Amino acid sequence: MGDDRGLVLVVEDEPAIAELERMYLADAGFGVHVERDGSRALESVSRLRPAAIVLDIGVPGMDGVEVCRRLRARGDWTPVVFVTARDDEVDRILGLELGADDYVTKPFSPRELVARIRGLIRRAAGSPGAEARRIGPVSLDPARRRVEAGGARVELTATEFDLLEHLMSQPGRVFTREQLLSSVWGVADYSSSRTVDVHVAQLRTKLGDASWIIRTARGVGYSAAGADD
Template sequence: MSTPETAATRGLVMVVEDEPSIAELVRMQLARAGYGVHLERDGAQALAAIGRLRPVAVILDIGLPGLDGIEVCRQLRAGNDWTPVLFTTARDDEIDRILGLELGADDYITKPFSPRELVARVATVLRRTSGTPGRSRLLRLGSLVLDPAARRAAADDRDIPLTATEFDLLHFLMGNPGQVFSRDQLLSQVWGYAALDGGRTVDVHVAQVRAKLGDASPIRTVRGVGYSAEEPRL
């Protein structure tokens, strides 16, 4: 069942959660932070509502009845819809499913979580999506061209669709070519927070970017340290 959307200055966030108590807590915290909120409890209805309402972000529970959150996200990305998605999950083993499926989610948080932390995560993702102030010059490494102002990546005359997080990870590394960053440094600089399982998050996003870029990927692994961006080796 959906609830009427609320106009707000920071945009509309869709919360897809079948536990009414959790949905209401998240709704209240988002509203206090200045977001409009639309609630859905069903995956199929959420897909239709996303297309109709065009929210600025979607908070998506994995364990939905019927069409689960993983399938909702898969269908969004297959339809070239790159609305930022933040997964919520009740079990640690589901995290491995999220990270392993390379669905293009921008972030995730495990239950029980602090609604305030969740809202902070939404704000971080939206800051990335809105652009990167002060660094609008084109970045080039090999055949890869990154346009921060347009948030566009292209290589060999083809556009490469990236999530907000994937784009900012690539942008940060290409903006500091040749420098090696640890996983903790990347988590702080790109995601804007620290987490116990942050290393896995960074590794999976690096793998996602590499898979999308193919031979054009400038990301190099420095064993025992982290990652850097360099001219692709011929």
């Protein structure tokens, strides 16, 4: 199959894993380019402009965390899925705080990885017919994937945008962490509910003085401010 779904950059230094990811992504219709070194991967992002990046944390040259940090620092918000052999929550949270959109731990299901990449790319493309939303000083335009707070542009990862859009879609309604994982991430692994907390914290930081529009329902989940707030 061709690259009609876009190009995915796979950054993985283990040949067997890289080939497995390449094969499943290609079978799903993606173009695939593989790099085994972090420094070369960073150059390839500028040259190839991939639709998404599958980024192993432990690649040589420049590790995946540093690759992601440099991408975000230069304003590149290409969706990133971290892959690692470590199941350390500290590593996971650090990756998300640096701007990763998702996180999978080896061994993982190649089909699940493909599904997550497909969902990220689809959501990052925007929804032409979706309704623009505003709560207080925050406006959200789904078609252009654009968020402004007090008239200033707010740069969000694809997942941060989807989370904010979902909360703003029903102002005042409290969503549990499990509901948000299912609706935004498309996963039912509720053991990773800490992921939601990290993304909400990142959203609040980026929204600055407008962070009050995201409310915490202690012991339950989160909501966007309603009309009466």
